[in-house]
Amino acid sequence: MSTRDFNEHSITDAVVERFADTPDPRLRQIMQALVRHAHQFVREVELTQDEWLVAIEYLTRVGQICSDKRQEFILLSDTLGISMLVDAINHRMPAGATETTVLGPFYVQNPPIKPSDADISGGESGTPLYVTATVNGPDGTPLPGAVVDVWQSDDDGYYDVQKPGEDPNLRARFIADENGKVSFWTIVPKYYPIPADGPVGDMLAATRRHPYRPAHIHFMIGHEGYEKLVTHLFIEGDPYLDSDAVFGVKQSLIVTLVEGQGTPPAASGKPQAGQWMRLDHAFGLKPAA
Ligand code: BEZ
Ligand code: FE
Secondary structure (H helix, E strand, O other): OOOOOOOOOHHHHHHHHHOOOOOOHHHHHHHHHHHHHHHHHHHHHOOOHHHHHHHHHHHHHHHHOOOOOOOHHHHHHHHOOHHHHHHHHHOOOOOOOOOOOOOOOOOOOOOOEOOOOEEOOOOOOOOEEEEEEEEEOOOOOEOOOOEEEEEOOOOOOOOHHHOOOOOOOOEEEEEOOOOOEEEEEEEOOOOEEOOOOOHHHHHHHHOOOOOEEOOEEEEEEEOOOEOOEEEEEEEOOOOOOOOOOOOOOOHHHEEOOEEOOOOOOOOOOOOOOOOOEEEEEEEEOOEOO
């Protein structure tokens, strides 16, 4: 192959060929496919030099806003649907296993361990919600000892980690009992915007996209011998279920809250009067390969 005088077509094969000696076959496959697709993209839109400079400045800004508290590249991947595409390819679930969705930026390692029926709302205002969840294998066998991490935003749409000086709030770890069950009090979650004050927000605004995610509660569930499940439960009736900014909604993850009847199950500090809701859900874990 000629090594000079490339034109707008022949340059692609030349660059692909330059990666031919990559020892790791997977890295070789990825680099060569990346070059082919990126070149084809440039040809398809006939990118101008000014536009390429705008793109480079944009990605520079995405990098510059990243910190130990903010990962704008993941947010960009989320809003371009790439996170959910990678998730879909890597989580082809068998019957009986709960579908997965994005992790999001607000998970905190090792959340406070709470006992059954604990109230995780930390006094936040909102409609009380009593959640019971069972963790099973795909055939419905309960998985005692499963580790269930939950986290959600408050009634104003903020996670504790977005509020300076806040103690861990609306997040906890529960250990499933002998029936594979955990239970806790929280508040009904509400829709909220993803962080939109940076380059990702600029992209959404320029393309007339809104930044909202429909109301949800995050779950991360682990048990030896099973794949870790990262998912949410979305609340039926939310106005953003069909336009989630990060494409994370799956029909099987939408749940209907029912109005609680009678005396609410006990929990220290929970008001024992007034309206409350309940959510009962069974999760299925996929056996590890
Ligand atoms: C979240 O649900 O916490 C989230 C997910 C993706 C991007 C931003 C937020
Ligand atoms: Fe969230």
